[in-house]
Amino acid sequence: MLTSKTTNKPLPEITDQTRPFWTAAKSRKLVLQRCARCDTFNFHPKPWCVECGCRDLAWTEAKPTGTVYSFTISRAVAMNLPGWQGELPVLMCLIDLDDGARLYGQVVHCMPEEIKIGMRVEILFEDISEEAAIPKFRPAK
Amino acid sequence: MPADVAIVGYGRTPYSRAKPGERVYTVDEYIAWAADLALQKAGMSKNDFNDQGLGVAHAEAAHTVNWSASVAETLGISPQVLIRADQGGASASAMLIRATALIRAGIIDRALIVGADTPLSIPSAAPGLPLSPERTRGPYWDFQGPFGVMGATAQFALVQMRYQHQFKLASEQLGKIAVTTRHHASLNPEAIYRKPITMQEYLDSRVLSDPIRLLDCVPIVNGGLAYIVTSAKTARTLTTKPVYLKGFGEANNYYHGSRTLPDVTTTGFAKAAPQALAMAGVKHTDIDFFEPYDDYPFVVMMTIEDWGFCRKGEGGRFVEERNLRFDGDFPLSTDGGQLSGGQPGGAIGGFMPLIEVVTQLRGEAGARQVRNAAIGASCGFGGIPYGRPGRSCVSLIFGAEA
Ligand SMILES: [Zn+2]
Numbered sequence: 001m002l003t004s005k006t007t008n009k010p011l012p013e014i015t016d017q018t019r020p021f022w023t024a025a026k027s028r029k030l031v032l033q034r035c036a037r038c039d040t041f042n043f044h045p046k047p048w049c050v051e052c053g054c055r056d057l058a059w060t061e062a063k064p065t066g067t068v069y070s071f072t073i074s075r076a077v078a079m080n081l082p083g084w085q086g087e088l089p090v091l092m093c094l095i096d097l098d099d100g101a102r103l104y105g106q107v108v109h110c111m112p113e114e115i116k117i118g119m120r121v122e123i124l125f126e127d128i129s130e131e132a133a134i135p136k137f138r139p140a141k
Numbered sequence: 142m143p144a145d146v147a148i149v150g151y152g153r154t155p156y157s158r159a160k161p162g163e164r165v166y167t168v169d170e171y172i173a174w175a176a177d178l179a180l181q182k183a184g185m186s187k188n189d190f191n192d193q194g195l196g197v198a199h200a201e202a203a204h205t206v207n208w209s210a211s212v213a214e215t216l217g218i219s220p221q222v223l224i225r226a227d228q229g230g231a232s233a234s235a236m237l238i239r240a241t242a243l244i245r246a247g248i249i250d251r252a253l254i255v256g257a258d259t260p261l262s263i264p265s266a267a268p269g270l271p272l273s274p275e276r277t278r279g280p281y282w283d284f285q286g287p288f289g290v291m292g293a294t295a296q297f298a299l300v301q302m303r304y305q306h307q308f309k310l311a312s313e314q315l316g317k318i319a320v321t322t323r324h325h326a327s328l329n330p331e332a333i334y335r336k337p338i339t340m341q342e343y344l345d346s347r348v349l350s351d352p353i354r355l356l357d358c359v360p361i362v363n364g365g366l367a368y369i370v371t372s373a374k375t376a377r378t379l380t381t382k383p384v385y386l387k388g389f390g391e392a393n394n395y396y397h398g399s400r401t402l403p404d405v406t407t408t409g410f411a412k413a414a415p416q417a418l419a420m421a422g423v424k425h426t427d428i429d430f431f432e433p434y435d436d437y438p439f440v441v442m443m444t445i446e447d448w449g450f451c452r453k454g455e456g457g458r459f460v461e462e463r464n465l466r467f468d469g470d471f472p473l474s475t476d477g478g479q480l481s482g483g484q485p486g487g488a489i490g491g492f493m494p495l496i497e498v499v500t501q502l503r504g505e506a507g508a509r510q511v512r513n514a515a516i517g518a519s520c521g522f523g524g525i526p527y528g529r530p531g532r533s534c535v536s537l538i539f540g541a542e543a
Contacts, residue, residue, distance in 0.1 A: 001272065001274070001277035001278070001282075001286075009287065010277070010282075010286035010287045011287055012283035012284070012286075012287050013278060013279075013283055017280075018280060018283065040401055041401065042401070043284075043401075044280045044281070044283075044284035044527060045280050045284075050400045050401070051399075051400055051401065069303065070299045070300070070302045070303035070306070070405075071299065071302055071351075072295050072298035072299050072302055072350045072351050072352075072353075073348075073350065073351040074289070074291045074295050074298075074349075074350045075347075075348060075349055075350065075351075076291075076349050076350075077291060078291045078292045078294055078295070078349065078350075079272060079276075079291055079292025079293065079294075080272075080286060080289065080290070080291050080292065081286075084289055084291070087289070090289050090291070092288075092289055092290060092291070092295050092299070092350075093299075094299050094303075094405075094528055096402060100401055100402060101401055101402075102401065102402055102528050103284070103288075103528070104284070104285055104288050104289075104290050104527075104528065105288060106288065106289045112351075117302070117303065117306045128287060132287075134287055134288055
């Protein structure tokens with residue numbers, strides 16, 4: 001497992017398969033694999049489209065907005081690295097992107113008592129290493 | 142289904158929380174220990190499994206190449222067939238289905254099925270965080286760990302929160318599951334946590350990941366379990382108390398709705414349980430007791446719904462209205478389950494519901510014995526897919542009579 005020495009948080013193992021996602025995130029763009037045959041946005045990265053099995057997946061920019069499908073407020077670090085301790089409580093959500101993929105994402109700039117299912121959110125990015133950034137979300141303006 | 146296979150032996154080692162100063166047993170030692178107990182119960186020897194079947198559940202701590210063959214070598218057994226399951230908490234149940242198919246096909250007559258793990262003794266990134274190498278590689282981890290997902294508790298909390306958005310569920314309803322299974326643990330000398338808890342203690346236990354509380358969470362232990370399955374013909378020569386497999390169903394990577402935006406509030410039991418019930422030719426009301434895979438009370442409640450004991454969304458009310466005690470009208474997790482019994486790793490905890498059904502149907506459950514237990518059901522539930530609950534769901538129905 002790769003970890004960040006400065007933050008003591010986990011880092012992704014970047015492969016040729018996943019590099020476009022991390023690189024795009026560094027430049028503040030959310031890209032997902034879009035299926036050439038059925039237009040499905042796949043996430044996380046897959047070797048073929050999980051809906052139709054087509055291997056022709058093109059990294060495509062997705063709308064940076066979505067809706068909270070569900071949330072939890074993590075109040076303790078579990079099965080992750082101690083670096084998250086400083087960010088507790090972590091508002092971890094499942095976000096349904098407007099382009100139709102669902103992903104885990106932390107909502108920030110939001111009080112725990114304000115988070116709600118159905119809340120509209122927009123993306124912001126956080127650099128986690130020289131090569132990678134992750135999408136996070138905040139309440140939409 | 143014809144009652145042509147039966148379980149004739151089972152074993153469960155003492156569990157350990159691996160406290161300082163305790164002897165730490167290896168996975169190999171736990172496997173041999175559990176197998177020894179199962180062989181003694183069946184009146185068999187390890188050599189009875191030469192040219193037969195050996196089933197080995199995946200173990201995170203061991204995780205060597207050729208794991209099942211390596212276990213055969215360690216035990217000095219030369220099986221014809223190796224059965225290997227890596228379906229997490231569904232492994233034990235899935236291997237019973239595989240063994241049954243092999244026995245029916247006449248390829249083998251019997252199989253010894255083993256599993257052990259030592260999750261508290263895995264080299265870890267930080268104390269108390271069993272982050273084995275296999276949990277922390279590949280896109281599954283790369284798009285969760287760095288994003289801040291805190292393991293199974295956060296993953297199930299997200300599912301539970303969504304459920305509570307769509308349906309009614311009260312904390313006291315889940316608390317009733319935790320309190321009742323702890324009562325059962327108090328009657329089971331092998332359980333790890335045996336001191337009874339009250340509803341107030343459950344409600345007061347600290348929230349780890351809303352809405353999941355500390356007393357919703359399964360305690361991890363080191364330990365091993367094993368069982369022996371044979372043709373019914375052989376079973377009857379070995380014991381007067383064979384426990385027959387009457388029906389099974391299995392669903393892997395189940396989606397409720399589309400693959401990209403599924404409804405996460407229904408599990409694969411919605412598919413596996415009707416298969417098992419139809420095969421066994423039994424109705425819900427014929428089932429005398431129920432042994433779900435209980436890593437969280439919420440999972441138990443969803444499992445009850447998806448088995449069809451009540452309608453979707455009415456699981457909370459069902460739990461509230463029924464008596465879940467071993468002497469009640471819906472005996473649940475009669476050994477204390479994993480919640481109070483302990484979970485020897487996500488993969489091996491799945492042996493416990495199966496072995497408790499066998500224990501009950503043989504009338505060997507002591508102070509927690511369900512009276513006149515004739516038909517029991519158990520579950521395997523394994524792995525957590527990205528953003529959903531339960532990669533593998535297995536439903537099993539057993540009977541004391543052929
Ligand atoms: Zn497609």
